[in-house]
Structures are given as structure tokens and as C-alpha cells.
Amino acid sequence: MKLDVPVPGGPCWVELGTSDLAAARRFYAELFGWRCVTDERTEAGCYTVAHLGESAVAALAPRHQESRPVAWSVSFGTSDADVTARMIEEAGGKVLVGPMDVFDTGRFVVAYDPGGAAFQLWQGRTFPGAxxxxxxxxxxxxxxxxxxxxxxxxFYTTVFGWTVGTSEHYTRWGVGGLDFGGMVAEEEGQASGVPPHWLPYFAVADVDASTAAATAAGGVALCRPVSVPDGPRIAVLRDPQGAEFGVYRAEDEP
Structure with a gap:
């Protein structure tokens, strides 16, 4: 993506809700080289921040409810979580959690868009994001x-003011024209049965090698490595606990 720092409206953080925190730590540490640090405060609920060098890049945590799916969640930055939460409701979405303070690090919201895809808001204070x-x-x-x-x-252009472009029939999201993501819209009658959701893609040096490493560690390749025409080389994977995520070759511009 063309964003390289957290900005209002852009993706600023990703976190995994997992059924086995210890196993997830091992899997992603081996796959991405993450150094994971767990917050030892009881009220933090074993929230674990993954680092590359000194940079925080993602979080892992136990699911708060067993009924919730094992999944990655994407957070979008906002300068005012309360205002954005109201805009979500007014635009036809639904706020599930918050707005609520998370210690002194920021203010947090969990929401659904009108189609049922979950996402989060993050108003950074001492912690701006990745x-x-x-x-x-x-x-x-x-x-x-x-x-x-x-x-x-x-919905998303109303709530976040995103710019929208297309490339080979693929919708691209941006902040001020700087692309950070895209959308795959299922045609009527072609529903896959997969619920609407946000999927994070992590950069890797070698998609094929990362796919092999993930499957060797107990993961599953849902989409084997493929080179997108005029785009990056990608794969879509599932970790051993069931969370789905994508990888793409870091030297390619998504």
C-alpha cells in the first residue's frame, strides 16, 4: 500500500483473536520473524504485541468469547472515535463495542458495515498504531x-471519505488517492458462502517459500501462490487455529 504511517481513515493496526495464543505465537514467529511481548497486567487479557525490530506490527490475543470466530481484525484510524462511531450508525452500520478507552493508549470501537463485515476504529493517543x-x-x-x-x-466513502479507483474491475480504496486496499464484490447468484469480511495481507520476501513454511507448520493454503496480472504475487493462507490472511511479495506494489 502507498501509506507507510497510520493516518485517519487508513488501516493502522491488525489483531488476531485466537483459540490458542501460545500456538499462534509460535506459528507467526516462525513465519514472519515476529518477537511477541505479552502485557502481563490482568486487565490486559494476555494482549500480545508482535514486533519486528523495535516496531510494533500486529497483536495477538485470546478470543473473549468462544462463540466468536478465530480471525484477524483490521483497525482503521480516526481522529475522533465517538464522531466516527455515530457516522457508522447513521450510514447503516452497527457499533458493537465502544467507543471505549484502552488504558492511555487510545480509544477503540468494534463495528459492522451494512453487509456484515466487521472492522475496528482506533483513535491513537500514546499508541498511534503500527x-x-x-x-x-x-x-x-x-x-x-x-x-x-x-x-x-x-458506506465507506461516507464514513471515512475514501477515494475509490478501479484496476481490471478491482475496486481500490485510498486515502487522498493513496491506495491501501481493495474490494472483491460477489456477483448476484455467485455467493461463495464465505461471510463478508476484511482480509489483511502481510508483505513477505518470497510468497512461495512463506506458503511452504506456513503449510509445514500446520497451516493451509486456501489460494496457492499466483501472480496477479499487472499486480503482485500473492497467496491466501489459514493458520492452524483457522484465521485467514494473505501474503504478497514485498517488492511488488499491490
Whole structure:
């Protein structure tokens, strides 16, 4: 993506809700080289921040409820979580959690868009978000799977003011024209059965090698490595606990 720091409206953080924190730490440390540090405060709920060098790049945590799916969540930056939360409701989305303070680090919201895809808001205070993007092991793209593409465009441009472009029939999201993600909209009658969701893509040095490493560690390749015409080389993977994520070759511009 063309963003390299957290900005209002852009993806600023990703976190994994998992059924086995210890196993997830081992899997992603081996795959991406993450150094994971768990917050020991009881009220932090074993929230674990993954680092590359000194830069925070993602978080892992136990699911708060067993009924919730094991999944990665994407957070978008905002300068005012309360105002953006109201805009989400007014635009047809639903706020599930918050706005709420997270210690002194920031203010947090969990929401659904009108199609049912979950996402989060983050109003950074002492913690603005990820300290590294687009480098191997860090976030580099986010992609929405939507049932109704037109409705999704209306919602997200209303709430965040995103710019919208197209490339080979692929919708691209941007902040001020700087692309950070895209959308795959299922055509009527072609529903895959997969619920609408946001999928994070992490940069890697070698997509094929990372796919092999993930599968050797108990993961699954949902989409084997493929080179997108005029785009990056990508793969879509599932970790051993069931969370899905993508990888792309860091030298390629998504």
C-alpha cells in the first residue's frame, strides 16, 4: 500500500483473536520473524504485541468469547472515535463495542458495515498504531469481501471519505488517492458462502517459500501462490487455529 504511517481513515493496526495464543505465537514467529511481548497486567487479557525490530506490527490475543470466530481484525484510524462511531450508525452500520478507552493508549470501537463485515476504529493517543508497513512481516494491504459492492462503496466513502479507483474491475480504496486496499464484490447468484469480511495481507520476501513454511507448520493454503496480472504475487493462507490472511511479495506494489 502507498501509506507507510497510520493516518485517519487508513488501516493502522491488525489483531488476531485466537483459540490458542501460545500456538499462534509460535506459528507467526516462525513465519514472519515476529518477537511477541505479552502485557502481563490482568486487565490486559494476555494482549500480545508482535514486533519486528523495535516496531510494533500486529497483536495477538485470546478470543473473549468462544462463540466468536478465530480471525484477524483490521483497525482503521480516526481522529475522533465517538464522531466516527455515530457516522457508522447513521450510514447503516452497527457499533458493537465502544467507543471505549484502552488504558492511555487510545480509544477503540468494534463495528459492522451494512453487509456484515466487521472492522475496528482506533483513535491513537500514546499508541498511534503500527510502526512499520509494507516491509516483510508487516501489514501491506487490506481487502474487503462484500456481497453488495455499491452499498459498500457508499458506506465507506461516507464514513471515512475514501477515494475509490478501479484496476481490471478491482475496486481500490485510498486515502487522498493513496491506495491501501481493495474490494472483491460477489456477483448476484455467485455467493461463495464465505461471510463478508476484511482480509489483511502481510508483505513477505518470497510468497512461495512463506506458503511452504506456513503449510509445514500446520497451516493451509486456501489460494496457492499466483501472480496477479499487472499486480503482485500473492497467496491466501489459514493458520492452524483457522484465521485467514494473505501474503504478497514485498517488492511488488499491490
Amino acid at each position: 510502526g512499520l508497513f509494507n516491509a516483510p512481516g508487516s501489514l501491506g494491504w487490506v481487502e474487503l469481501l462484500a456481497r453488495d459492492g455499491a452499498r459498500a462503496v457508499t
